[in-house]
Amino acid sequence: MAYVWDKSMTTGVPRIDAQHQELIQKLNGLLAAMKVRKGQEELVNLIGFLGEYVTKHFSDEEAEMERRKCPFAVTNKLAHQQFLRKFQSFKKRFETEGSTPSLILEVQKELGDWVVQHIKQIDTKLAVVVNEPVAT
Numbered sequence: 001m002a003y004v005w006d007k008s009m010t011t012g013v014p015r016i017d018a019q020h021q022e023l024i025q026k027l028n029g030l031l032a033a034m035k036v037r038k039g040q041e042e043l044v045n046l047i048g049f050l051g052e053y054v055t056k057h058f059s060d061e062e063a064e065m066e067r068r069k070c071p072f073a074v075t076n077k078l079a080h081q082q083f084l085r086k087f088q089s090f091k092k093r094f095e096t097e098g099s100t101p102s103l104i105l106e107v108q109k110e111l112g113d114w115v116v117q118h119i120k121q122i123d124t125k126l127a128v129v130v131n132e133p134v135a136t
């Protein structure tokens with residue numbers, strides 16, 4: 001089943017919420033493409049786009065949390081690093097194994113489910129500090 005962004009994932013920063021929606025769409029797209037066993041080249045491209053997008057989004061979100069002095073900034077950064085390590089290992093495995101059922105399951109659990117939980121548990125902490133004045 002596809003992942004859906006809902007209000008429980010609101011961070012209070014519209015730009016970050018839009019990025020999360022895009023990220024969820026990209027994950028859905030990759031999973032769907034893996035399930036129908038699209039060609040290796042297309043999948044490698046999708047994984048590449050997803051990786052680039054995630055990296056850009058993470059650094060943007062980390063900067064936002066730091067700027068707003070969010071008490072979860074460090075926790076968030078560490079979680080992002082953990083995700084990127086998982087993503088790299090997935091990417092490597094995909095290059096040798098292709099779309100195997102176990103790898104699809106791994107993407108679902110380790111990447112998709114992880115992202116949804118992470119947004120709900122950590123990124124939403126941004127909402128707590130979002131209305132506080134930001135030092136410029």
Ligand SMILES: [Fe+2]
Pocket residue numbers: 061076080118122123
């Ligand atoms: Fe995050």
